[in-house]
């Protein structure tokens with residue numbers, strides 16, 4: 119049977135004065151603030167406002183920390199794509215293992231993200247330099263495509279990479295590097311002018327090309343690699359037929375090499391290697407050999 123507590127049964131005049139503790143704690147604090155002097159109330163309210171601002175700032179910082187780092191491209195291999203064909207391009211970098219959308223500002227280019235994933239880092243190389251994720255991209259150019267460069271942008275949500283420029287075709291005849299070409303005796307004969315698309319395919323690989331000049335010529339020999347997303351830090355050296363070095367360059371444009379020199383008639387060897395003796399699929403290049411004064 120329910121029994122009413124004795125205190126509630128007593129008449130009010132017999133319950134005694136209401137205790138201060140009868141108010142809830144928050145009410146007591148607000149009551150105390152209300153009864154305090156004006157300067158005290160202002161100081162308390164200022165303190166509360168600062169607490170609220172700190173809380174908002176702290177919450178915003180937490181939200182900002184939750185936002186993932188933006189995607190970034192480190193490398194592209196190959197960086198030369200073909201007309202009237204689909205070229206499979208591997209783009210290495212950071213934060214690319216998410217849902218990625220590929221876009222370009224050039225018309226008539228079809229882009230298809232085939233894969234986005236983590237990427238193992240080849241031995242001897244640094245993930246901070248070549249990235250630890252990748253996107254496999256199919257780039258399709260139609261017949262008659264005339265642009266010479268295709269900037270690629272990768273987006274993840276509202277975050278996007280800086281554009282990376284892929285090259286198309288060339289204004290001189292284009293051939294592929296053919297191994298073995300690791301010494302003067304194995305040098306790959308090329309014409310002038312000529313464009314060679316190749317790769318320093320392994321650590322300590324060197325690629326040697328030979329040219330024959332029927333008369334003195336002023337030549338420009340240039341490597342396009344790092345500026346288009348290759349990990350190659352090219353080192354370019356020219357030797358004459360006796361094996362004597364006649365010219366050399368490490369870094370001209372970024373870490374890409376370029377030599378402009380006047381050569382007398384005869385045979386010459388053009389030696390291309392990585393300045394750090396690294397190599398692999400991340401080390402493609404385009405070598406342009408042309409008469410000085412002509413532009414690729």
Ligand SMILES: [Ca+2]
Nearest residue numbers: 299300324325
């Ligand atoms: Ca080689």
Ligand SMILES: [Ca+2]
Nearest residue numbers: 351352368373
């Ligand atoms: Ca270099």
